[in-house]
Amino acid sequence: MPDERAVVTVIGADKVGIVAAISKVLAENNVNILDLTSSKVRDFFVMIMLIDISNSRVSLEKLKELLGAEAAKIGVQVAVQHENIFRYMHRV
């Protein structure tokens, strides 16, 4: 199967354990993190992950649901989108 990638964006108030909580869900579902950047914009924590979903145990939709539930628990927002949309919009 060719590489299938998605972008995970997490935005929320900075606190201990955000990276751990999100990566735990990814690891449990056999999703590899290819790249990760994070920064603090004013009081917000912004994390962007590029993930490889080609060997994921669950569908992208399900993964979105699981991450959403985890994010809600720790009080942050998460968006998961297939990489294609970024490639199409930002690369000529």
Add this chain to the structure above:
Amino acid sequence: MYTPEEIVETYEMLSLQHLNIRTITVGINLLGCLDKDPNRLKRNIYTKVVETALRLNKAVKEVEAKYGVEIVNKRIAVTPIAILLEPFAEESDASKIGLELATALDNAAEDGGIDYIGGYSALVHKGFTKGDLTLIQSISEVLSSTNRVCSCVNIASTRTGINVDAALKMGEVIKKTSELTADRKGVGCAKLVTFANAPEDNPFMPGAYHGLGEPEVSVNVGISGPAVIRAIVEKNQDLDLRQLADLVKRTAFKVTRVGELLGREVAKLMDVQFSTVDLSLAPTPKQGESIANILEAMGLERCGAPGTTAALMLLTDAVKKGGSMATTFVGGLSGAFIPVSEDAGMVEAVRAGALNLEKLEAMTAVCSAGLDMIAVPGDTPAETLAGIILDEAAICVSNDKPGGVRIIPVPHAKAGEYVDFGGLLGSTVVMEVSRFRSDRFVRRGGQIPAPIHSFRG
């Protein structure tokens, strides 16, 4: 890897600025459904439409989930029904058969989960066939008794000129449709457009039909994005107009790419040909989704103020330039829509007295859809409506561009009154129409010859 700015830009566009796909419209050829027995014809049409609709819905759901982008409307466009009516045109109940076919389309759209179905259409830019006349005769009744069927009649083209008899007939059809839907403020007319240079692959209603040059099935995409464009125009007040045009172009590229990506995926899942992206910016009555507000963000006090046509030309052109680069094939109308009732900023401009019918007509010379969703007094004569149609057709024929007239005479309403059509059709102020008559000109009938654009062969 993408930069945080790029990620955030996409995130902002999709979540804060409601960037979505306005419509995915699947065109289907119905000629294979032809049958001498009207009942079998109806059954064939119903089956084909429902089958396609279900496949479209399944694909759209899958693609929406994958990208987190909403596809607002799922539509179907069919072969102009006037052609399917030809074998019955000489029978006494031909119009009734037209109505029955429309009902089959309406039922199929409803059962297949389709928002609108286009193609109750005839192409009469050089004259009428018997099937065309049958169809035109039945339009008013079809639009008043169905919910999702849309009708478009093409009365002019750059190559043939303008069929004046057809313009007058359409004036009469508009009046009758308004009367038959008087209990709903004449809203049947919102599903009817009189076109010039109607494109065969238009994804937008009510002008969509599946042209004879199209393949068996085609997928056409209509993008959205007024809020995205408005946001960047508003944010960049210090740019001169050359820089602004460039910025709009770059943004239009990104918006169109989303349409191209989703359209391609839907077509792939349906195992059919992906056709075109229509580059039009389409407003909705929602806050922020307004073309008028983009023009105002450029620096006009109100849409309609002197300079509006120039601002709209800049906008339309920049969108086309950025969009052309973003998609393999451009189709449909491709420009900016200025439907009055569907654009809260336009309605506001009319209410404030900044925008009138004549200024709108001038604006249609530089954008795509023509005079769209305009409410006029219920007592506007059919000949005056025909005159408005002829003027718009003249602009389109002379400028070699598509455009139409979707006008709603609101029964018993006077200029300045407020009407609410409900939902996506929005609400608007009834516009004033010139009281001077066009009857003698329009009633001469015949054909206005095609203009000479150059002496090319």
